[in-house]
Amino acid sequence: MTRRYLQRSTLLPASLSLALLAPSLAAEQITVEELSPFIARYSSVEAGLGHVNDSGSRLGRFSGFGDDGVFAVLGLDWIQAAEFDSDRPVTIRLRAEDLGLDVRTVRLHYRQHGTFGVYAEYDERSARFIDDAVTVYREQAPGRLALPADWVAAPSTGGMTALLPSLHEFDVRSDRRSMAAGGDARFAERWQISSDFRQEERDGHRTMAAMFGPTGGSPRAAFMPVPTDYRTRQVDLALNYADRQRQFRVRYHASLFDNNQPALTFANPFAAIGGWHPSAGYPAGIGQMALPPDNTFHQLGIGGSHRFSPRLTFNGEVAFGRLRQDEDFLPYTVNPVLADSIVQGLPRASLDGRIDTTAINLRLAGRPNQRFNWTASYRFDNRDNRTPMGEFVYIGSDSQLQDAGETSSRRRYNLPYDYRDQRLRLAGNWRMARSARLQGAVEHRRIDRSFTARERTDEDRLELGLRRAFGQQLTAGINLEWADRSGSTYDGAVGFRAGHSQAYVDTVPGGWGELPALRLYHLADRRRQGVNVNAAITPSDDWSITLQGGTSKDDFLRSEIGLVEAGNALFAVDVSYSPARHWSAHAFVTHERIRSDQDGFSFRGGGFRADDLANPDRWWQARHRDRVDTLGLGMRRLFMDERLELRADYVHADARARIDVQTGPALDNEALPDISSRRHTVNLVVRYQFNEQLSLRARWWFERYRSADWALDDVGPDQLADIILPGETGYNDRVNVLMLSLIHRWQ
Amino acid sequence: MRRILSVWLMMGGLLGSASIAAEDVYIDVPGHVANCLRCHDGGDKHPVLEIFASPHAVLADPHTRFAMDGCAACHGESIDHSRLPAPAGGELAEIAFRGPHRADTETLNKTCMNCHAGADMMHWHGSDHDFEGMACVDCHTIHTRADPAMDHRGRIENCTSCHTKQHAEIHRAFTHPVREGQVTCTDCHNPHGGIGPSDLKTMTVNENCYSCHAEKRGPFLWEHQPVREDCTQCHQPHGSVHRDLLTQRTPFLCQQCHMGQFHPSAALSGTGLPGDDIPSGSRSLIGRDCMNCHVQVHGSNHPSGVGQTR
Numbered sequence A: 001m002t003r004r005y006l007q008r009s010t011l012l013p014a015s016l017s018l019a020l021l022a023p024s025l026a027a028e029q030i031t032v033e034e035l036s037p038f039i040a041r042y043s044s045v046e047a048g049l050g051h052v053n054d055s056g057s058r059l060g061r062f063s064g065f066g067d068d069g070v071f072a073v074l075g076l077d078w079i080q081a082a083e084f085d086s087d088r089p090v091t092i093r094l095r096a097e098d099l100g101l102d103v104r105t106v107r108l109h110y111r112q113h114g115t116f117g118v119y120a121e122y123d124e125r126s127a128r129f130i131d132d133a134v135t136v137y138r139e140q141a142p143g144r145l146a147l148p149a150d151w152v153a154a155p156s157t158g159g160m161t162a163l164l165p166s167l168h169e170f171d172v173r174s175d176r177r178s179m180a181a182g183g184d185a186r187f188a189e190r191w192q193i194s195s196d197f198r199q200e201e202r203d204g205h206r207t208m209a210a211m212f213g214p215t216g217g218s219p220r221a222a223f224m225p226v227p228t229d230y231r232t233r234q235v236d237l238a239l240n241y242a243d244r245q246r247q248f249r250v251r252y253h254a255s256l257f258d259n260n261q262p263a264l265t266f267a268n269p270f271a272a273i274g275g276w277h278p279s280a281g282y283p284a285g286i287g288q289m290a291l292p293p294d295n296t297f298h299q300l301g302i303g304g305s306h307r308f309s310p311r312l313t314f315n316g317e318v319a320f321g322r323l324r325q326d327e328d329f330l331p332y333t334v335n336p337v338l339a340d341s342i343v344q345g346l347p348r349a350s351l352d353g354r355i356d357t358t359a360i361n362l363r364l365a366g367r368p369n370q371r372f373n374w375t376a377s378y379r380f381d382n383r384d385n386r387t388p389m390g391e392f393v394y395i396g397s398d399s400q401l402q403d404a405g406e407t408s409s410r411r412r413y414n415l416p417y418d419y420r421d422q423r424l425r426l427a428g429n430w431r432m433a434r435s436a437r438l439q440g441a442v443e444h445r446r447i448d449r450s451f452t453a454r455e456r457t458d459e460d461r462l463e464l465g466l467r468r469a470f471g472q473q474l475t476a477g478i479n480l481e482w483a484d485r486s487g488s489t490y491d492g493a494v495g496f497r498a499g500h501s502q503a504y505v506d507t508v509p510g511g512w513g514e515l516p517a518l519r520l521y522h523l524a525d526r527r528r529q530g531v532n533v534n535a536a537i538t539p540s541d542d543w544s545i546t547l548q549g550g551t552s553k554d555d556f557l558r559s560e561i562g563l564v565e566a567g568n569a570l571f572a573v574d575v576s577y578s579p580a581r582h583w584s585a586h587a588f589v590t591h592e593r594i595r596s597d598q599d600g601f602s603f604r605g606g607g608f609r610a611d612d613l614a615n616p617d618r619w620w621q622a623r624h625r626d627r628v629d630t631l632g633l634g635m636r637r638l639f640m641d642e643r644l645e646l647r648a649d650y651v652h653a654d655a656r657a658r659i660d661v662q663t664g665p666a667l668d669n670e671a672l673p674d675i676s677s678r679r680h681t682v683n684l685v686v687r688y689q690f691n692e693q694l695s696l697r698a699r700w701w702f703e704r705y706r707s708a709d710w711a712l713d714d715v716g717p718d719q720l721a722d723i724i725l726p727g728e729t730g731y732n733d734r735v736n737v738l739m740l741s742l743i744h745r746w747q
Numbered sequence B: 001m002r003r004i005l006s007v008w009l010m011m012g013g014l015l016g017s018a019s020i021a022a023e024d025v026y027i028d029v030p031g032h033v034a035n036c037l038r039c040h041d042g043g044d045k046h047p048v049l050e051i052f053a054s055p056h057a058v059l060a061d062p063h064t065r066f067a068m069d070g071c072a073a074c075h076g077e078s079i080d081h082s083r084l085p086a087p088a089g090g091e092l093a094e095i096a097f098r099g100p101h102r103a104d105t106e107t108l109n110k111t112c113m114n115c116h117a118g119a120d121m122m123h124w125h126g127s128d129h130d131f132e133g134m135a136c137v138d139c140h141t142i143h144t145r146a147d148p149a150m151d152h153r154g155r156i157e158n159c160t161s162c163h164t165k166q167h168a169e170i171h172r173a174f175t176h177p178v179r180e181g182q183v184t185c186t187d188c189h190n191p192h193g194g195i196g197p198s199d200l201k202t203m204t205v206n207e208n209c210y211s212c213h214a215e216k217r218g219p220f221l222w223e224h225q226p227v228r229e230d231c232t233q234c235h236q237p238h239g240s241v242h243r244d245l246l247t248q249r250t251p252f253l254c255q256q257c258h259m260g261q262f263h264p265s266a267a268l269s270g271t272g273l274p275g276d277d278i279p280s281g282s283r284s285l286i287g288r289d290c291m292n293c294h295v296q297v298h299g300s301n302h303p304s305g306v307g308q309t310r
Helices: A014-024 A032-039 A494-499 A502-507 A606-613 B013-019 B049-053 B079-083 B105-113 B152-160 B164-169 B205-210 B225-229
Strands: A004-008 A029-031 A043-052 A069-081 A090-097 A105-112 A116-135 A138-141 A144-146 A168-187 A191-212 A220-242 A246-259 A263-267 A286-290 A295-309 A312-325 A353-369 A372-385 A391-393 A411-413 A419-433 A436-449 A456-470 A474-487 A526-537 A543-555 A562-580 A583-601 A619-639 A644-663 A675-689 A694-708 A732-746 B025-029
Touching: A004 A032, A029 A032, A032 B049, A043 A694, A069 A732, A116 A191, A116 A220, A168 A220, A191 A286, A220 A263, A295 B205, A411 A494, A494 A502, A562 B164, A583 B164, B152 B164
Parallel strands: A004 B025, A144 A263
Antiparallel strands: A004 A029, A043 A069, A043 A732, A069 A090, A090 A105, A105 A116, A116 A168, A138 A144, A168 A191, A191 A220, A220 A246, A246 A295, A263 A286, A295 A312, A312 A353, A353 A372, A372 A419, A391 A411, A419 A436, A436 A456, A456 A474, A474 A526, A526 A543, A543 A562, A562 A583, A583 A619, A619 A644, A644 A675, A675 A694, A694 A732
């Protein structure tokens, strides 16, 4: 019988040879057979059955357990790997997971170590958002939704006697199927090319409202099934160079999005009401919605890293990209009567939308000695929106004649927003002693925008951290953060003026659309302060305990209306116990509080304008207080000489959102109930190894989920007078999933 | 119980060659691997033998330093340790990756970077994890046939063991399918140093979001400015207690930026909840609230979609 021996190389360094040989004058040899239990590569196939006892849409949302009943448990992990000493070091691996569910994955990899690798993948993912949503619409033809023949229209859902009998169900879900292939290859020692080609198809239904009537006037809407029929193709190509001192990469990325359903036409289930043209109501009224347009993104990136010395490294990436979108415009209206009123047509046939992006990320990292390291980085993100502006005289949701008068509020200009974000950051990390470390960072961020209330914002940030070890068993730290954002003069009417004709703006007292005291939270002056303390305790090699507590506060200093204050607090404990390879356990607890305060002013405008603005009793405040508690427990243990494995995990997540609205005496106010969700999840896995080849695996997945939401609970499709809702409800699920399977493995 | 591997000691080359059968094969393992395995065998507290089932030990791969230097490629020559190891009163290995005598992080990472200096590692120096002094072996396990950090579920556990806040967030009511293993941390982030903020794999936040949500990329005729700027103005990517991963409950989130005349600025409270009658309730509060009408909040390409209703 041939035996294979590991043998010490004859090419040992001379010093080592002497050292090893001197004491024993011996050479060492070990048979590969004796290593085999540790180096064997096992393939496996799993087959069995599973059962879902309730098609709870929460658990099944992303997991594939969306349907009640029996499903197949099928999986394969086939691996063909050359042994470590093979002259032809090839690994082939075929992995197939969850074949019996609609979240299945198949991946095939072929790799010749040190030379090249290729792969192919097929992936299905399913997301279920609402099971059994309802609608009054029927698909008359692709892209066209009609009402039932016996539909009874009315100005309000209260008069729609055929509404409830006409409802039929559909699932709001999204199914993604993606295929990918690619690979990488080395050449010329230090060069490598890589590629990835990917195509994803997504179909299913969303639900959106088919709306009629001008916004802010007399809208009516009915939720409808909106088909998704998307395809996204992606290409990534890269040429890489790497040696110990420098790396370099040129890459190309393309993403091409196609929507096979660019528009959706729908009938109006409401009878015409005041403010609409009579033709807009049932039965003649029809509308059309634009669905996501085809678009493309191309990007060329050049990146590199250079090590000037062991103490100083530079790395950076520059990328130039272009977003394009040029889908043909839909007409202002598909209502022929309203279309006849059009005196000013579209300024062009399509958007010719284009945004040129330039992104730069540069960083210098230094480590002058063992005790200090620093970084200096600069980030630049520029989005030059080259989309042409145009004058559009829109028709409000297929319900009005075109008003192309000189002072019309419907004469609008699209706003191609530019954006430039620059960040400069310096950070240092000083190990004061073996047991203590001090960190600090200074950052300045400047953002320039067009057509927004603030052309420029500047933010300065300081960070300070101290971490210290107290012996071998305790390390504790504290981190402080302070940031201050300000900027150029705030003019909340910039977008309003730019988006309307000057003639119209001149008719508006004050020339503003939003209340001047409003400050948008991403533009407003803001002071942020935060503190975080943490500790890591290792009482022994077996135990690890981490504690974390922190709080932060955002103060929007000059915001009279809008978000005025926000903050959060977090406390977390994480414990793990791992005394041996065959036995481990963990637990975690987190408690979070998230809060924000916003102020508003109820303003009716029109004839009330002057009176309202002078009335302090129209102020209101909303105080948001969210609380989230999460508890997790888990363990894994091997018994019976590692033939029996037991794994158990439990998670409890409890969230409650409270909104407390306070109003001035001029406004009505009643309390809102809390919004809550509570989830218990148990995962239990037992695996018994009959012999080297065969094992049995049993899994139990239990989930109990309850939620309360005043916007959804006990709200039927006819709940609102002017909206036909989709019948979406809160979740109240109790789901058991059982899986029993045999796993056969072989070498 | 320690498993004792057979070691044939040959007193000299002549005697050795005479005692081995002619059909036997000798694998020329570099360095002093065979010597190391005398002690570091299958019963070691930190098992090492599975390295022979990993890419690190592929001898025919010219890029694997193990093929040239064996264990010494990573642990240093450790000559004194080879002669008399520490447990026997001798010396430690020159570079230990775990335990109380673990080498300093710079030494450890330099060892790994000697080989792993490719494009994915290009932005490691100065990255958040490098700056924090993390070592490669804090996440990766080398002497194993399957490094948990390379498995998609293992990656999540790896990350959440330190990122406590994100760990809590993925258990919130509205999340990406991270718990289900369909999305992992490394789908968006490069822990070895990303080219974008927060070590994202893309240059900007929105580029990252568009990689799965390309339908929201536009550009649109009627843009929603904060959407064009940064998706995280309104969304919490790691999980939220509010639907659609929103940072705040709508309609109040919308009212933090929209405070125009009539309905946008109205004070919404329990007065808008449904009563006993049907129909009743406020369309600004019930169902999808603002999105009952303004359905295209990510942008509209319809010429009449100014108010994001088309």
